[in-house]
Structure formats: C-alpha cells, structure tokens
Amino acid sequence: MQPIGNRQRQQVCAATRACLARAAGICRIQLPAVEIRFDLSGRAAGMYRVHRGRRWIRYNPYIFARYFDEGLAETVPHEVAHYATDVLHGLGNIRPHGVEWQALMRALGATPRATARYDLTGIPVRRQRRFSYRCNCNTHRLSTRRHNRICRGHAAYVCRRCQAPLVFAG
Numbered sequence: 635m636q637p638i639g640n641r642q643r644q645q646v647c648a649a650t651r652a653c654l655a656r657a658a659g660i661c662r663i664q665l666p667a668v669e670i671r672f673d674l675s676g677r678a679a680g681m682y683r684v685h686r687g688r689r690w691i692r693y694n695p696y697i698f699a700r701y702f703d704e705g706l707a708e709t710v711p712h713e714v715a716h717y718a719t720d721v722l723h724g725l726g727n728i729r730p731h732g733v734e735w736q737a738l739m740r741a742l743g744a745t746p747r748a749t750a751r752y753d754l755t756g757i758p759v760r761r762q763r764r765f766s767y768r769c770n771c772n773t774h775r776l777s778t779r780r781h782n783r784i785c786r787g788h789a790a791y792v793c794r795r796c797q798a799p800l801v802f803a804g
C-alpha cells in the first residue's frame with residue numbers, strides 16, 4: 635500500500651484551497667490559508683487540528699491513495715467545514731458534527747457524514763501502545779505520552795476512585 639505522491643498531494647491542496655474559498659463565500663468570512671499536512675495514519679481520512687492558536691488540516695495519504703475521488707469529494711469539504719465553523723463559532727461553542735457543520739457541508743455540496751465508510755484492509759493502522767499501571771483498586775492503561783512524563787518525573791497520576799498514586803506494573 636503506497637501513499638499518494640507529490641502530484642496528487644498538490645491536487646488535494648488545490649482542492650482544499652478552492653473549497654476554502656467557497657466556504658468563505660458561503661459564510662461571508664475570511665478564511666486564511668491553513669497549513670495542510672499529509673501525516674495522518676490510522677483509520678481517519680482527515681483531521682482538523684487546533685493547537686496553541688495554530689490551525690492545520692491533516693490528511694491520510696494512504697486512504698487518499700485508495701479513495702482519491704471520495705477524498706476530494708468528502709474528506710476535503712469535511713475538514714474545511716470544521717475549519718470554517720471553528721473560525722465562525724469557535725470549537726468550544728459547537729458540536730464537532732453539529733448543525734452548523736452539517737449546514738455548511740450541504741452548502742458545499744457534500745454529504746454531512748461524520749465518518750466515511752472505507753474498507754481499510756491493508757492500510758497501515760497506527761497502534762497506540764499502552765502501559766499498565768496499578769492503584770489500590772484497579773489496573774489503568776496509560777498512553778506512551780503519560781508514561782514518558784511519569785518516567786521523566788514530569789507528572790504523577792492518582793486514581794480518581796481510590797486516590798492512590800498509579801504505580802507502573804511492568
């Protein structure tokens with residue numbers, strides 16, 4: 635399974651810019667160019683991200699390799715609509731696939747579906763590694779990020795139920 639190459643990535647970027655322009659016209663707002671990355675793996679075809687005031691759209695180059703036309707027709711407006719409704723309303727004020735997002739999807743001529751139904755056989759799926767921790771009442775599965783923070787002494791976690799500190803179970 636090969637990800638899409640440069641030529642198709644440029645097509646996806648051009649489609650995203652065109653869709654941004656249409657969304658800006660529909661919503662009557664300014665939509666500054668947003669950074670586009672092709673670094674998404676796993677089961678999602680696209681993702682809209684906001685972090686510390688920066689916004690970007692991530693696309694899955696593997697899913698686009700198999701579903702290129704569907705990606706242009708569905709994933710591109712899907713992520714653009716997330717971006718536009720964020721600029722318009724603020725992500726904290728709306729549900730991710732709520733009425734505002736659905737209305738814009740329809741205005742863009744796309745079907746407002748929260749998740750695409752793709753056959754992902756053979757597409758690499760990133761597996762989140764988990765680490766076992768124990769408290770006095772249970773076993774907890776912590777993410778790699780949390781585990782590393784504990785190892786570096788940057789964080790400690792306690793069980794919400796028994797209040798005991800979580801101890802690495804190996």
Ligand SMILES: [Zn+2]
Pocket residue numbers: 712716730731748
């Ligand atoms: Zn979505």
Ligand SMILES: [Zn+2]
Pocket residue numbers: 769770771772793794795796797798
């Ligand atoms: Zn506990």
